[in-house]
Amino acid sequence: MAEITLILVIQKLGIAVAGETLKLAKPLLGRKDVLVVALPANMKLIKDELEMINAFLKEIGIKACKGEVIETWIRQVRRLAFDMEDIVDQFMYVIGENKMTGSWAHLKKIFKKPQSLISLDDIANKADAVNKELIELSRRKHRWTQPIIGVSDIPMASYDNEQLFYLPGHDCSVNDDELIGIYEKKETLTEILHSADRSMRIVAVWGMGGIGKSTLVNNVYTNELSHFGCHAWVSISQSYKLDDVWRNMLTSLGKDNREFDTPKMNGVELRAELKKLLDKKRYFIILDDVWRAADFLKITEVLVDNGLGSRVIITTRIEDVASRADDGYKIKVEPLNDHDSWLLFCKKAFPNIENHTCPPELCEYGKAIVGKCDGLPLSLVAIASLLSLSTKSRKKWRIFHEQLISELHSNENLNRVEKILNLSYKHLPNYLKNCFLHCAMFPEDYLLHRKRLIRLWVAEGFIEQRGASNLEDIAEGYLIELVQRSMLQVVNRNSFDRIRCLRMHDLVRDLAISQCKKESFCAVYDDTHGVVVQLGLEPRRLAVVRCNNNIRSSIDPTRLRTFISFDSSMALSSWCFAVLDLSGLPIETIPHSIGELFNLRYFCLNDTNVKLLPKSMKKLHNLQTLSLERTNLLKVPKEFSNLMKLRHLLIWKLLDETLCLYESVEPLLVSIIGNLWNHLRACGD
Structure with missing residues (x-):
C-alpha cells in the first residue's frame, strides 16, 4: 500500500520539476535565498529517492518479506510521503496562484490548495527537512535490515509454509452431515464426476475466501477417490513455482511408481512424465486456490484428454479463473442464509447438547455473533468451536461479541480466519x-x-x-x-x-x-x-x-x-477537502468560504435544506461532481457556468407524486440549462 502512496507523490513531483513549472517559478525563485533557489533541485532529489524506495518496496513485496522492522520502516516511509505530498501541493499553488488560465489550470487540477497560504521560504525549509529525513531513512534501512537479495535474516515466506499456513485446503475435512447449506452443491459436483461424458472435464468451484469451496471439494474428493485410477490434490499459492506444482502432482499421481525421482527432475522431464502417466489412466485432480487464469493455463498444459472420463476441479476466488472451466461446469458457492448459519453455528458451539440447541439466555448474543459472520462458514465454524470450549455464560458471550474484531486479530485460534480473508486484499x-x-x-x-x-x-x-x-x-x-x-x-x-x-x-x-x-x-x-x-x-x-x-x-x-x-x-465543518459529502446534514446555507476549497472535486449536498449556492462556487475550477438531489434549491448563480471541469451534475426533487407542480422546478431547470450552455459549447458537445 505504501507503493500506491509513493506513486501519487512521484507523479506530482514530476509535474513540479517539469520545464513549464520551473519556467513559471523562475521569477519567484531567483529573488530568494540559496535554499529557495535550490528548491527544484531538492525536489528532484526527493523524487529520485522515492523512486528507489518504491522499487525496494516492490522487491520486498515480491519476496514476501515480513517482520516488525520492515513494517515500521514502511510506516515511516508512508508518513514522509504524505508530508512531501502536502509540500508539493503548497509549492504548486503558490507558483500558480495567478496562473489560473490555459494549460496551467489543467496542470493544477490534481493539487490541493493549502489550509493557509505559505511562503516559498517555508516550503523550501520543509522540503530540505524532508530530503534530510529521506537520507536518514535510507541509512536506517541499512542499519536495521540487509539488502534483500541473498539475505537470510529477513524472513521470507516459503512456498510450503505459505501453503500450509494460509490455504483453505489444509485441514478442511468434514462429514456429510456437516455440509450445512452446501449439500446441494455436493450433489451437483458428484453428478458431474459420474456423468456419462467420457471427455476430460474441468470444473470450477468459486466464491469469496472462507465461503467453503475447499471444504466442499475435499468432501467430494475423499468420497470419490475409488472411482478413479489415480488422483492428486495440489494447493496453489500466489507465490507458486510451476515445477513444484508439477512435482507434487506427479508424486501424488504416480505414488505407486517407484521409478520417479521427482526432486531431481526439471520442468521438461516433469511435463513429459505427467503427460505419459495421464494418457493411460482415468485421473482426478484438485487444483486448490488458483489465483490467476494465466497460472491455471500453464499448470494444465500437462493435462491429457484420454477419453476415460477424467475430471479436474479448481477452486478459486476469481471469476476470471472460474471462466476457464467448461461451459455448464461452474459452481458458485454463496454465503449461507440466516437459517443455515444458525444451524452450523449451534452444531459447532454445542456439540454435546441434544439437537445442538442453544440455551435461551445465550440466543441474543449468539445470533448477534452469527449476524456478524454474515453467512461465512469459515468464521462461523472457527468462532463457534472456540466458544464451545469456553464458559457458557451470557456475560462471556456479550464480551466476546463486543470484542469480536479484536479477537480475530489477536486470538491464535481465530487468526487463520483473518489471514485467509486478508489474502484476497494482499493479492x-x-x-x-x-x-x-x-x-x-x-x-x-x-x-x-x-x-x-x-x-x-x-x-x-x-x-x-x-x-x-x-x-x-x-x-x-x-x-x-x-x-x-x-x-x-x-x-x-x-x-x-x-x-x-x-x-x-x-x-x-x-x-x-x-x-x-x-x-x-x-x-x-x-x-x-x-x-x-x-x-x-x-x-x-x-x-x-x-x-x-x-x-x-x-x-x-x-x-x-x-x-x-x-x-x-x-454540524458543517470548515475543513478543506478534495471530496466533501455532506448529504443528509441539517444545513440550510453554504458559507462563502466554500470557494476557497481549490482542490474540491466532489461536492454532495443531497437531502439537505440548502436553498441557495454562494457565488464563490465559481472559484471551484476543479469541481467534477456536484450532487444536489432532494435539496430546496430553486436557482443557481449565473457564475455556475465557470465550472469548466464539471463532469456530473445531479439534481432532482419530487415535489408532488402527481407531477402537477412542474412549474415549481421550471425556473431551476431553465437556470441550469442556460448557465451550462457556455460550458457545453466550450467542451465541444
Whole structure:
C-alpha cells in the first residue's frame, strides 16, 4: 500500500520539476535565498529517492518479506510521503496562484490548495527537512535490515509454509452431515464426476475466501477417490513455482511408481512424465486456490484428454479463473442464509447438547455473533468451536461479541480466519487496492451505488487513464474486477444487466477498516456507543458514521483529503477537502468560504435544506461532481457556468407524486440549462 502512496507523490513531483513549472517559478525563485533557489533541485532529489524506495518496496513485496522492522520502516516511509505530498501541493499553488488560465489550470487540477497560504521560504525549509529525513531513512534501512537479495535474516515466506499456513485446503475435512447449506452443491459436483461424458472435464468451484469451496471439494474428493485410477490434490499459492506444482502432482499421481525421482527432475522431464502417466489412466485432480487464469493455463498444459472420463476441479476466488472451466461446469458457492448459519453455528458451539440447541439466555448474543459472520462458514465454524470450549455464560458471550474484531486479530485460534480473508486484499493489483479500501468508509450493510462509487473514485484520483477511454468507464471496469474477485457482492442490477448497487461482507469490511488504519488510508469515526471505532494515525480520509462528541480533538484536519458524513445531526465543518459529502446534514446555507476549497472535486449536498449556492462556487475550477438531489434549491448563480471541469451534475426533487407542480422546478431547470450552455459549447458537445 505504501507503493500506491509513493506513486501519487512521484507523479506530482514530476509535474513540479517539469520545464513549464520551473519556467513559471523562475521569477519567484531567483529573488530568494540559496535554499529557495535550490528548491527544484531538492525536489528532484526527493523524487529520485522515492523512486528507489518504491522499487525496494516492490522487491520486498515480491519476496514476501515480513517482520516488525520492515513494517515500521514502511510506516515511516508512508508518513514522509504524505508530508512531501502536502509540500508539493503548497509549492504548486503558490507558483500558480495567478496562473489560473490555459494549460496551467489543467496542470493544477490534481493539487490541493493549502489550509493557509505559505511562503516559498517555508516550503523550501520543509522540503530540505524532508530530503534530510529521506537520507536518514535510507541509512536506517541499512542499519536495521540487509539488502534483500541473498539475505537470510529477513524472513521470507516459503512456498510450503505459505501453503500450509494460509490455504483453505489444509485441514478442511468434514462429514456429510456437516455440509450445512452446501449439500446441494455436493450433489451437483458428484453428478458431474459420474456423468456419462467420457471427455476430460474441468470444473470450477468459486466464491469469496472462507465461503467453503475447499471444504466442499475435499468432501467430494475423499468420497470419490475409488472411482478413479489415480488422483492428486495440489494447493496453489500466489507465490507458486510451476515445477513444484508439477512435482507434487506427479508424486501424488504416480505414488505407486517407484521409478520417479521427482526432486531431481526439471520442468521438461516433469511435463513429459505427467503427460505419459495421464494418457493411460482415468485421473482426478484438485487444483486448490488458483489465483490467476494465466497460472491455471500453464499448470494444465500437462493435462491429457484420454477419453476415460477424467475430471479436474479448481477452486478459486476469481471469476476470471472460474471462466476457464467448461461451459455448464461452474459452481458458485454463496454465503449461507440466516437459517443455515444458525444451524452450523449451534452444531459447532454445542456439540454435546441434544439437537445442538442453544440455551435461551445465550440466543441474543449468539445470533448477534452469527449476524456478524454474515453467512461465512469459515468464521462461523472457527468462532463457534472456540466458544464451545469456553464458559457458557451470557456475560462471556456479550464480551466476546463486543470484542469480536479484536479477537480475530489477536486470538491464535481465530487468526487463520483473518489471514485467509486478508489474502484476497494482499493479492489485489495495486490499482484496485485504493478502490477497495475506499468502500470500507461506508457504514455496515450500506448499499454502495455504482454511479456514486465511480464518481468518488474519479474525484479521489484513483483511476488511471488508459488510452482514449473516459475515466468513468475505466472506473466501472475496476468495480467489475472487484466483483469478479469476490471482494464486493452485487445486490441488484438494472434492466441492462449493469451493476446497480453492491455491498461489502461485514467481516471483510471490518478487516478492511483495520487495513485502512494500518495504512493511514482513512478513519471511520463512530462513537454510537461512546467509543471511537478504528481511528488511525494521521488518516488522509475521514468517514463519520455517528458523532456525539467533538472530532477535532482526535483528528488533525490539515492532513485530511476527504470527508464523508453519514450523521445527519453533525454540524458543517470548515475543513478543506478534495471530496466533501455532506448529504443528509441539517444545513440550510453554504458559507462563502466554500470557494476557497481549490482542490474540491466532489461536492454532495443531497437531502439537505440548502436553498441557495454562494457565488464563490465559481472559484471551484476543479469541481467534477456536484450532487444536489432532494435539496430546496430553486436557482443557481449565473457564475455556475465557470465550472469548466464539471463532469456530473445531479439534481432532482419530487415535489408532488402527481407531477402537477412542474412549474415549481421550471425556473431551476431553465437556470441550469442556460448557465451550462457556455460550458457545453466550450467542451465541444
